Amino acid sequence: MSGICEPAMGAMVGSALTLVETPLLRALLARADDALILGHRLSEWTGHAPILEEELALANLALDLIGQARLLYEYAGAIEGAGHGEDDFAYFRDPPQFRNLLLVEQPNGDFAATMLRHFLYAAFADPYWRAMTAAGDATLAAIAAKAEKEMAYHLRHAAAWVIRLGDGTAESHRRLAAALDALWPFTGEMFTAEAGEAALAEAGAVIDPATLRPLWDATIDRVFAAANLARPSGEWAPSGGRAGRHSEHLGHLLATMQHLARSHPGATW
Amino acid sequence: MSADLSPLWEVFIRSRNGLAHRHAGSLHATDAEMALAAARDLFTRRGEAASLWVVPAAAIIASDPAEAGMLFEPTGSKIYRHPTFYEVPEDVGHM
Numbered sequence: 187m188s189g190i191c192e193p194a195m196g197a198m199v200g201s202a203l204t205l206v207e208t209p210l211l212r213a214l215l216a217r218a219d220d221a222l223i224l225g226h227r228l229s230e231w232t233g234h235a236p237i238l239e240e241e242l243a244l245a246n247l248a249l250d251l252i253g254q255a256r257l258l259y260e261y262a263g264a265i266e267g268a269g270h271g272e273d274d275f276a277y278f279r280d281p282p283q284f285r286n287l288l289l290v291e292q293p294n295g296d297f298a299a300t301m302l303r304h305f306l307y308a309a310f311a312d313p314y315w316r317a318m319t320a321a322g323d324a325t326l327a328a329i330a331a332k333a334e335k336e337m338a339y340h341l342r343h344a345a346a347w348v349i350r351l352g353d354g355t356a357e358s359h360r361r362l363a364a365a366l367d368a369l370w371p372f373t374g375e376m377f378t379a380e381a382g383e384a385a386l387a388e389a390g391a392v393i394d395p396a397t398l399r400p401l402w403d404a405t406i407d408r409v410f411a412a413a414n415l416a417r418p419s420g421e422w423a424p425s426g427g428r429a430g431r432h433s434e435h436l437g438h439l440l441a442t443m444q445h446l447a448r449s450h451p452g453a454t455w
Numbered sequence: 456m457s458a459d460l461s462p463l464w465e466v467f468i469r470s471r472n473g474l475a476h477r478h479a480g481s482l483h484a485t486d487a488e489m490a491l492a493a494a495r496d497l498f499t500r501r502g503e504a505a506s507l508w509v510v511p512a513a514a515i516i517a518s519d520p521a522e523a524g525m526l527f528e529p530t531g532s533k534i535y536r537h538p539t540f541y542e543v544p545e546d547v548g549h550m
Contacts, residue, residue, distance in 0.1 A: 237461070239482050239493035246496050343492055350485060 202280040209382025218258035219286035225251030250336040257329045277447035282430035289372035291436040299365035305344035309405040312337040322390040345409045352413025374423035463512035464490040468504045
């Protein structure tokens with residue numbers, strides 16, 4: 187085995203950050219982790235998309251999200267004041283330290299599942315960031331101004347595919363309906379604020395995600411009607427992502443994403 | 456994906472106000488809305504566009520390459536059609 191594959195001797199290989207999470211830091215990490223994990227999931231399509239046009243489209247969506255995550259991590263590092271940067275947050279936290287929604291860590295599945303997952307998230311993220319442009323926190327408002335334009339396009343793109351797959355062939359409808367059954371239970375978590383975030387929302391620093399439910403419902407109903415999809419009726423609504431209780435999928439995702447940085451801390455390329 | 460489900464579209468980009476749309480390339484898409492989205496995703500990633508057109512490739516009527524001689528060669532001998540044959544008064548300056 188060549189030397190380049192061996193972990194750097196004596197380094198703290200694999201060690202995770204120790205964070206003292208204030209409510210704002212925790213809320214920032216939640217939004218940043220949503221964007222990073224979904225962005226990484228989309229990047230997994232690179233080289234595997236069904237058509238060249240969608241290959242580029244998926245990469246564009248991934249880059250938008252990873253860009254949003256970078257800005258949020260940078261701000262998180264600034265308010266934490268412990269010298270941590272975007273790479274520290276992305277690469278040197280363990281699964282229980284990630285605050286993302288369970289929805290965004292779900293595996294890509296087929297193209298229908300990926301597009302439906304993206305639609306369910308974008309239908310929330312688009313109005314969320316638009317509302318956040320009026321947030322009391324000026325840095326977050328500035329990040330929101332960039333993110334809301336990006337997410338408006340994400341919503342349009344994903345909705346267009348959901349409508350075409352749902353209203354397409356018997357096969358495309360079957361795949362989309364199966365994806366909806368699998369992903370729908372994870373949507374409820376988007377509208378719940380943790381205690382710390384709720385207090386921040388009370389103070390006007392951030393938006394209470396629960397207030398966006400009617401907008402999200404309206405988008406879902408409009409697109410599902412055009413896609414011949416019915417809302418699933420199940421009551422099961424898993425949560426825990428914000429608290430770091432993740433599905434097993436996140437560990438596999440992070441193992442891939444973090445492997446290089448953790449094996450060679452400080453490596454540049 | 457078959458050609459019927461995903462026909463060819465030609466993409467035209469106008470980079471800023473005052474310029475004409477120019478042909479940028481082509482792509483496959485199921486319909487006009489998806490063609491416009493794909494054009495945005497494929498051809499405007501580096502700030503190239505202020506406006507986009509997509510046109511079904513089937514709607515373009517092209518000249519026959521075999522007729523190029525008849526259509527285009529006769530102009531070769533008519534150099535007097537070039538504006539260099541006209542004298543522009545000094546006062547006009549650059550046109």
